[in-house]
Amino acid sequence: MNDMIVLNDVTKSFLSDRSIKDKDGKPHWFTAVEPTSLTIKQGEIFGLMGYSGAGKSTLLRLINMLERPDSGQVVIDGTDLTTLSASELRIARHNIGMIFQQFNLMSNQTVFDNVAFNLKISGYPSRDIHKRVMDCLAIVDLTDRAGHYPAQLSGGQKQRVGIARAIAPSPKVLLADEPTSALDPATTRSLLTCLRDINEQLGVTIVIVTHEMSVIRRLCDRAALLHQGQLLEVADVRDGLIQATTPIGKGLVVED
Numbered sequence: 001m002n003d004m005i006v007l008n009d010v011t012k013s014f015l016s017d018r019s020i021k022d023k024d025g026k027p028h029w030f031t032a033v034e035p036t037s038l039t040i041k042q043g044e045i046f047g048l049m050g051y052s053g054a055g056k057s058t059l060l061r062l063i064n065m066l067e068r069p070d071s072g073q074v075v076i077d078g079t080d081l082t083t084l085s086a087s088e089l090r091i092a093r094h095n096i097g098m099i100f101q102q103f104n105l106m107s108n109q110t111v112f113d114n115v116a117f118n119l120k121i122s123g124y125p126s127r128d129i130h131k132r133v134m135d136c137l138a139i140v141d142l143t144d145r146a147g148h149y150p151a152q153l154s155g156g157q158k159q160r161v162g163i164a165r166a167i168a169p170s171p172k173v174l175l176a177d178e179p180t181s182a183l184d185p186a187t188t189r190s191l192l193t194c195l196r197d198i199n200e201q202l203g204v205t206i207v208i209v210t211h212e213m214s215v216i217r218r219l220c221d222r223a224a225l226l227h228q229g230q231l232l233e234v235a236d237v238r239d240g241l242i243q244a245t246t247p248i249g250k251g252l253v254v255e256d
């Protein structure tokens with residue numbers, strides 16, 4: 001399989017609280033992602049896991065450049081996003097869908113319009129939008145909810161709308177930031193099945209941030225184990241077990 005996502009020595013720091021100064025009196029920069037290199041293959045389902053503050057969400061957001069790395073390269077399907085102009089980056093992002101823990105739906109828009117929105121801004125032909133929205137709602141089993149508003153949906157249904165919205169422009173990569181954290185165990189299971197089906201049917205590469213070991217075990221092919229901004233190791237997931245080898249990694253994996 002081709003390399004779909006290649007991170008080459010990416011780093012990311014944030015300016016700390018203004019009250020925290022370095023010894024020389026200058027503002028303190030906190031390193032959220034230490035130099036990290038990672039390759040994710042086309043069609044993989046890849047997890048990012050680690051304790052709170054490990055840098056999982058920041059690393060995920062580097063992949064679509066919602067966070068711009070301080071250094072290093074972010075290569076998606078052969079294109080280094082760090083070299084693109086703002087308008088080129090906007091176009092390249094059509095290849096990268098994203099879903100969020102809190103769904104981020106527009107509450108004053110129907111399910112149909114929430115999904116159509118992404119197509120409109122990606123320049124999808126107007127005459128084809130209706131069919132594409134309904135096809136995507138069928139994939140997530142929400143055809144009968146097209147005219148509903150988000151407030152009329154359960155959490156699991158809202159996340160399915162988020163998935164339909166993300167896959168509508170036919171991205172090659174789907175990023176998921178704690179997509180099941182707000183859901184109960186049964187709804188989580190059905191959402192993971194939905195993500196697995198999308199991966200198998202559409203061939204979309206999925207990168208998922210989660211602190212739930214069971215999500216990694218059920219869904220992922222491999223997972224990066226992160227600790228305090230560092231990539232400890234990339235572990236295979238075989239027979240429902242995360243094959244960690246480093247001492248901290250092994251500790252993370254039995255934490256559930």
Ligand SMILES: Nc1ncnc2c1ncn2[C@@H]1O[C@H](COP(=O)(O)OP(=O)(O)OP(=O)(O)O)[C@@H](O)[C@H]1O
Pocket residue numbers: 014015031032050051052053054055056057058059211
């Ligand atoms: N925009 C920001 N400004 C300042 N600090 C930030 C910013 N974003 C993240 N950080 C810091 O970077 C570190 C890593 O944050 P990140 O959200 O990536 O971790 P995480 O592993 O996803 O944690 P969690 O599981 O709690 O969401 C944290 O210490 C966080 O406070």
